[in-house]
Amino acid sequence: MHFGIDFDETINRDISLWQDIISTIISADHQVSIITIRSNKYGNDDIECFANCANVPVIYTHGCQKETFTDAIGLKIDIWIDDSPLFIPKCDAMPNVVLSEYRSKQRNLNGIRDIENYKAGKHQPPGFHVIKVWVLNTLATLMRIVAGHKI
Structure with missing residues (x-):
């Protein structure tokens, strides 16, 4: 399974908890990507630092709906975790x-x-x-x- 996890107001609410959760997911042979509505054009030191420590990629959707963006780049997410689920589904x-x-x-x-x-x-x-x-x-x-x- 591939987990898509939001950063702002999700992971960053309890960094150590999410490090443990992501480690557990990865140790069970599943994948994790941090998927954020942020743009990669601005300061993202917080998200990049966490992603590097957790050894997971960051996908910046640049304000697009997350599922629309991940589908467009050929990334299938099986389980979404997000504090604002309205940012996930395709517009249709x-x-x-x-x-x-x-x-x-x-x-x-x-x-x-x-x-x-x-x-x-x-x-x-x-x-x-x-x-x-x-x-x-x-x-x-x-x-x-x-x-x-x-x-």
Whole structure:
């Protein structure tokens, strides 16, 4: 398996922990690449130092979606680890990703409302919220526009 691990706000939150994790992954005969949305044009001493110590490559996507970039260079990542997962998928997958995130948040909000209603003695079935068609159409249009731009 090939692991793609983000650096900023992931690895750099606990360097020694990630050194151990990456060492364990590599010792199990798997691969690790650090994949960052950063550009390699600026100061990257922190990421380069860590990568050299961990003996793993750094892939700079220069602001591109990570999966789009790695596919373009022929690198297949099996497992992604990132604090901002919205930077991973290809643009054409974004409507489903955003919709899934929205539905997840709605379920969580509904669950909180249900708990509050239960505490208040209002026993009712969990709420169900329908997403308006115009919201989905607008989101799909926006994602098509974003997907049409070459970064």
